[in-house]
Amino acid sequence: MFRLVGVSALLMMLSAVPAHAHGAPTDPASRAFVCSPGQQTASSSPCRTAIAAGLPSTEWDNVRLPNVAGRDRARVPDGKLCSAGLPRYAGLDQPRADWPATRLRGTAFTYRATIPHQGSFRFYVTREGFSPDRPLRWADLEQFLSMPSPPLVGGAYEFEVRLPKRTGRHVIYTVWQNTDTPDTYYSCTDVELVAAATAASPPTGATTSAAKPVPVASSAGPPPSAATRFGLSAAVGAIGGLTVLGAFLLWRRRIL
Ligand SMILES: [Cu+2]
Numbered sequence: 575m576f577r578l579v580g581v582s583a584l585l586m587m588l589s590a591v592p593a594h595a596h597g598a599p600t601d602p603a604s605r606a607f608v609c610s611p612g613q614q615t616a617s618s619s620p621c622r623t624a625i626a627a628g629l630p631s632t633e634w635d636n637v638r639l640p641n642v643a644g645r646d647r648a649r650v651p652d653g654k655l656c657s658a659g660l661p662r663y664a665g666l667d668q669p670r671a672d673w674p675a676t677r678l679r680g681t682a683f684t685y686r687a688t689i690p691h692q693g694s695f696r697f698y699v700t701r702e703g704f705s706p707d708r709p710l711r712w713a714d715l716e717q718f719l720s721m722p723s724p725p726l727v728g729g730a731y732e733f734e735v736r737l738p739k740r741t742g743r744h745v746i747y748t749v750w751q752n753t754d755t756p757d758t759y760y761s762c763t764d765v766e767l768v769a770a771a772t773a774a775s776p777p778t779g780a781t782t783s784a785a786k787p788v789p790v791a792s793s794a795g796p797p798p799s800a801a802t803r804f805g806l807s808a809a810v811g812a813i814g815g816l817t818v819l820g821a822f823l824l825w826r827r828r829i830l
Pocket residue numbers: 594595596597689691
């Protein structure tokens with residue numbers, strides 16, 4: 575009886591696996607995505623080493639732990655942040671300075687969901703002085719964005735981020751804690767930061783974005799402000815028109 579229950583539980587677990595997939599940052603790209611088939615960077619030295627060590631490179635969207643429930647630091651050990659402590663992904667933890675890195679220019683981040691889940695995102699960046707050839711620890715990270723439940727648009731989550739001021743090579747760490755599954759996803763993304771990209775120094779004549787409140791998800795298409803502005807001017811125009819019409823009618827009544 576117990577064995578039967580065990581077997582059917584196992585079958586249920588197995589049959590649930592293929593239907594369940596996942597996500598990772600693709601722009602700027604996570605280490606797992608950088609090493610995935612079809613990416614030029616997959617032939618880089620860190621990727622080749624990781625793949626030789628057993629990295630499941632086709633499953634770049636599956637660095638996933640069940641039942642963490644927000645206790646990331648307790649479950650993911652220092653030095654194993656990029657693999658989330660999963661032995662198959664250990665190659666992603668290699669502390670080296672030659673991971674393919676994205677030179678960050680804009681503020682738009684994309685996290686692709688190969689199958690969407692609902693959940694919240696946390697973004698961290700390494701502190702100034704971080705050295706990429708040392709193992710990544712939680713103490714190296716500073717959180718800069720927390721997004722409760724962004725909408726999925728075209729198979730991806732889009733973020734408008736405002737990074738703390740940084741220069742040079744850094745790691746961005748992304749945690750996606752699902753609310754509709756027990757799973758949490760972890761990703762390391764290597765970036766090269768230019769001072770201008772993070773400092774608030776807009777070119778002369780440009781409207782400053784420095785006053786913007788901290789990061790908001792940008793995904794709902796064009797911002798509503800344009801529509802709102804159009805609606806307002808239409809309303810003002812209509813009131814103006816009615817006033818003129820009313821005055822005209824009063825004037826006509828008086829002279830008739
Ligand atoms: Cu999934």
